[in-house]
Amino acid sequence: MRQLQPAAVLVVVILMGCVTSAPDEFRGTVIKVVDGDTFDVDGLGRVRLADVDCPEMDTEAGRAAANYTISWLFGRTVWLDIDDLRGRDDYGRWICVVYLDDNGSPNQEMNFNRMIVDSGHAVVRDFKDNEFNPAEWWNLSSIQxxxxxxxxxxxxxxxxxxxxxxxxxxxxxxxxxxxxxxxxxxxxxxxxxxxxxxx
Ligand SMILES: [Zn+2]
CATH class of the missing domain: 3.40.10 (DNA Methylphosphotriester Repair Domain)
Known part of the structure; x- marks a missing residue:
């Protein structure tokens, strides 16, 4: 039995990789906010929040959404779960679920994609061509x-x-x-x- 153990561990690790998100695929500082759902991360490039949509910047609501993102993210460290299916969209932006930093590790209770929806500054748009399922952002959290x-x-x-x-x-x-x-x-x-x- 002993020689089976590494294989068993490997299977468990693979299964976990399939069912859990990986919030630590990239870590960097937000150096520019373009609008509520788009910003630049140092060392990576432009990030587009997965499966959410903010109003356009030529509207008051769009500028309010951008201000929300600035207040939470600008100049701060973020952790990114980068989409494994498409990676980048047609504009070259990395499709990500974004987590705030908690003393050097991703804070999974602070999923920014979810936060900006909860704040009223974005709506969910579940694009099926990426790995993410927005409904899980609420289900997996203890926060209602x-x-x-x-x-x-x-x-x-x-x-x-x-x-x-x-x-x-x-x-x-x-x-x-x-x-x-x-x-x-x-x-x-x-x-x-x-x-x-x-x-
Ligand atoms: Zn009622």
Whole structure:
């Protein structure tokens, strides 16, 4: 049996490689933010957040998204899980899931792709030609998707809710939008849920 052990270990390692993300494929400093979902990393080049989409920079929402990214990432170390299927998109940008740094290792609770969606500055767009599945960003975390949201809505409806509303809980993570205030929800065309009656 003893001689089987290295092979068994190898199988386990391979299986783990298939089912878990690899948040440490590259580590570098963010030296320029282009917009909310695109920035440059020292030593690598241009990075495009995988499977999320921010508004364009010629809109107020686009500039707000860029400011969010600047506030979290500019000048800081990030860890990158680089897409293993395509790698770079048609613009030469590395398709990545980005993690914040926690004392020299990737902080898997701080998945920036997820954070920018939770913040309301991006929506999920699940491109099937990369290795990533955005739904896992919420499933694999102990943090609930509504954490930190004053109110939530769905990209598929026009109602907004308290996060603990029974209807809010039915919103799939990939459709969830986070609002920091009722005025923000209203300004984006959402109306109060008649069940939970948010202000
Ligand atoms: Zn509700």
């Amino acid at each position: 998707p509504v954490g930190g949201c004053a109110y939530v809505g769905s990209v598929k409806s026009s109602k907004y809710h308290y996060p603990d509303c029974e209807w809010a809980r039915k919103i799939s993570p990939s459709n969830l939008i986070c609002f920091s205030s009722s005025s923000e929800a209203r300004s984006k065309g959402y109306t109060p849920c008649r069940v939970c009656k948010p202000p």
